[in-house]
Amino acid sequence: MSVREAVAGDVVLAAGFDAFTRHGFTRTTMADIAERAGMSRPALYLRVRNKEEVLRAVGAALLADSLERARSAADGHAEPAARAMAVLEAKLGLTLGLAERSEHAVELLAHYARVAREDSSSYTEEIERLTAAALRSGGAEPQRCADLAAALVRAVQGLERDLEDAARARHLLHVLVEASTLGLSRQ
Secondary structure, three states: OOOOHHHOOOHHHHHHHHHHHHHHHHHOOHHHHHHHHOOOHHHHHHHOOOHHHHHHHHHHHHHHHHHHHHHHHHOOOOOHHHHHHHHHHHHHHHHHHHHHHOOOHHHHHHHHHHHOHHHHHHHHHHHHHHHHHHHHOOOOOHHHHHHHHHHHHHHHHHHOOOOOOHHHHHHHHHHHHHHHHHOOOOO
């Protein structure tokens, strides 16, 4: 599912997503969101208080979609490295998908992290837990898997900072996961 499809089921979320990706968070107005949603501003204010609330709701929908894909990957039947890669790709893919859609991705991510700090932290913790579970599926020691998962998630966070070359970011993630998991079973 694309980042746009994750919000398609709700007219306000879809309108907010479209306005934010087109104008960025700072330049988007509630009038922009209302217009895209096909409703008046007063009608929009009956649903949400402000554009920060819209951003939190849009972000929550995107994170939920990413977590659904990550959970599917973690529960899959592939080898541990492939499962971990798919979990991490769900995280990286969310950011890269947003960057492919909008030149305002960095601004949007920064504002989301500010207005939804707890949701953002919970999401990252869950991705880390799912990555560790995927790695443990190969029988490696749990603490070693947890440590490797933490390191891999932080590496993904670093890859998310350079949004110019999505193919390169995905390639580097693949190389890192492959190299890291080769030594996982060694004591």
